Amino acid sequence: GVPATTAEHPSVDHRACGHGKIILLGEHAVVYGSHAVAAPVPLAVRAVAQDTKSGGVDMFIPRWGVEYRLHRDPAHRDSFQRSLGIIFDELQLTDRSMRIEVFPNVPRAMGLGGSAAMAVAVIRALDQHYKLNLSDEEINALAFRCEEVAHGSASGIDNTVATYGKPLLYKRAGKKGEAPMVQELHLPKRIPLVIGISGKESLTAVTVGKVRTAWQRNPALYDGIFQQIDALTLQGVEAMQQYDLERLGDLMNICHGLLNALRVSSWEVEELVQIAREHGALGAKLTGGGGGGSIVALCPQNREKVAAAIRDAGYQAMEVDIG
Ligand code: MEV
Numbered sequence: 001g002v003p004a005t006t007a008e009h010p011s012v013d014h015r016a017c018g019h020g021k022i023i024l025l026g027e028h029a030v031v032y033g034s035h036a037v038a039a040p041v042p043l044a045v046r047a048v049a050q051d052t053k054s055g056g057v058d059m060f061i062p063r064w065g066v067e068y069r070l071h072r073d074p075a076h077r078d079s080f081q082r083s084l085g086i087i088f089d090e091l092q093l094t095d096r097s098m099r100i101e102v103f104p105n106v107p108r109a110m111g112l113g114g115s116a117a118m119a120v121a122v123i124r125a126l127d128q129h130y131k132l133n134l135s136d137e138e139i140n141a142l143a144f145r146c147e148e149v150a151h152g153s154a155s156g157i158d159n160t161v162a163t164y165g166k167p168l169l170y171k172r173a174g175k176k177g178e179a180p181m182v183q184e185l186h187l188p189k190r191i192p193l194v195i196g197i198s199g200k201e202s203l204t205a206v207t208v209g210k211v212r213t214a215w216q217r218n219p220a221l222y223d224g225i226f227q228q229i230d231a232l233t234l235q236g237v238e239a240m241q242q243y244d245l246e247r248l249g250d251l252m253n254i255c256h257g258l259l260n261a262l263r264v265s266s267w268e269v270e271e272l273v274q275i276a277r278e279h280g281a282l283g284a285k286l287t288g289g290g291g292g293g294s295i296v297a298l299c300p301q302n303r304e305k306v307a308a309a310i311r312d313a314g315y316q317a318m319e320v321d322i323g
Contacts (some may be wrong), residue, residue, distance in 0.1 A: 016128055017044040018120025018143070020106035021113035021161035022195060022287045022296050022322070024240075025255050026233040028211050028262055030155040030172065032223070034230035037185070037237060038157050039167035039322035041112060041195065046103045047121040049129035054097050057088055061102045070094065083115070083149040087123055090142055091132065100125060109201035111288025116158035119146035139163050151205050153212065156180055167323055169237055187323035188243045194299050194306045196276065197316040198268035200292030207264045207291040214262070222262075229258050240323075249282025249298045256285030264290030272315060273297075279309045 020043040026036025052058065057070035070085055071077045072094055077085050088094040100122060106114040120143045127134045134142075143159035151158075155172045160182055171181040215222040232251045239248040256273060259265060269286045272295040276284035280302030287296045299306045307317035 016048065016121060016124040017046045018117035018124070018162040019044050019113070019165040020117050021158060022193070022294075022320075023157065024287075024296065024322070025236045025251060026170075026229055027286075027288055027290070028208070028259065028264060029226040029229035029233075030157055030170065031153055031208060031211070032215070032226045033172060033174070034226050035169055035171045035233045035237075036155070036157055037167070037169055037233060037240070038161045039185075040161055040165045041106075041318075041320050041322075043106045043112065043117075045106050045114065045117040045121040047118075047125035048101050049125040050099045050101075051129075052097050052099045054099070056097060057094065058099045059084070059102070060099065061104060063104055064108065079149070083146045084119065084122060086145050086149060087119065087126065087142060090145070091123075091126055091130075093126060093130065098129075107197060109203055109293070110197050110199075111202070111204070111286070111290065111293030112195070112197075113158045113162055113288065115150045115204075116143055116147055116162040119143040119150075120159065120162040136163055152208055154204075154208075169233075185237065185240065185323070187240055190321035190323040191240065191245070191248075191298070192300055192303055193320050193322060194276065194281070194297045194303055194310065195287070195318040195320060196272040196295040196297065196310045197318070198266070198272060198292050198294060199315060200266060200268050202266070202289060202292035204289030207289045210291075211262050211264065225258055225261060229255060232258075245282055245298060245300050252283030252285045252296070252298055253277075259286055259290060266290070266292045268292060268315070269295055271313065272310060275309050275313055276306050279306045281306050 019040040021038050024037040030036035106117045108114050123139050140163040144156045147154040147159050157170045167185040169183040173180045236251045273284040276297035281297035281299050284297040310317040
């Protein structure tokens with residue numbers, strides 16, 4: 001059964017958290033070397049580590065009804081255990097006796113970076129509890145290894161935002177082992193958005209895999225789409241820096257059209273995008289892996305109207321400012 005520990009631990013340290021994120025421009029293409037822009041959202045996963053006498057690593061995620069003992073042998077782990085298990089193996093903590101409790105305030109499988117935020121939160125909880133003195137770079141690198149297991153061919157953008165919690169322009173490394181290009185974005189003013197959450201769970205590993213299959217069948221065609229996404233993302237950075245929201249909105253709409261061409265949209269995502277545009281959003285697009293998940297809408301004027309219309313249609317809406 002699930003232990004009766006749903007109340008937040010009183011000594012949760014704010015540092016033991018991983019940030020959720022939105023991708024404003026460039027998802028999927030970023031896996032193939034294009035630029036992408038991402039920003040943290042005010043949702044985070046937190047984790048706490050405690051010593052026990054249980055003789056193993058016990059993981060509890062009360063909100064999800066998840067409770068398991070980490071298998072010492074990686075070959076016996078399921079996909080969820082395999083991803084987080086890397087952390088314990090790498091930090092040589094697999095044989096310790098502990099309890100990790102996780103408070104996932106980022107909705108699961110909604111394109112908001114929940115898996116990366118969870119990896120970072122668990123690493124930071126262990127770092128604090130065992131006084132490992134890990135740097136943010138080390139935390140980020142370890143979270144990336146978890147993401148590679150979770151996503152297949154992760155670009156590394158989710159774990160980077162989960163670790164640093166800053167808006168950034170990102171481009172993955174050309175070769176394995178090289179560092180990605182990460183540039184913090186300084187905006188003149190915060191950008192007002194609505195996040196629409198479809199409620200349809202979708203695994204990024206699945207949509208990333210679908211895009212890969214399509215790309216393998218016709219690499220020239222798909223590379224062309226990725227290049228267009230790359231170009232509009234760089235234009236979007238300029239628009240953000242000049243606070244030209246009309247232009248940014250246009251670019252978001254075009255980006256959504258190209259993501260639709262990659263077939264990572266869904267019925268619910270299309271409805272959310274239409275609702276946002278009809279109620280005055282300057283731009284609206286899916287965010288993250290797609291296939292369900294969430295959208296972002298740029299709403300400098302009609303933010304409450306857009307959020308209300310999304311809720312009226314039966315979806316969740318969150319108003320956030322990035323920058
Ligand atoms: C997921 O948030 C973003 C994707 O581009 C995958 C990745 O970059 O690893 C879809």
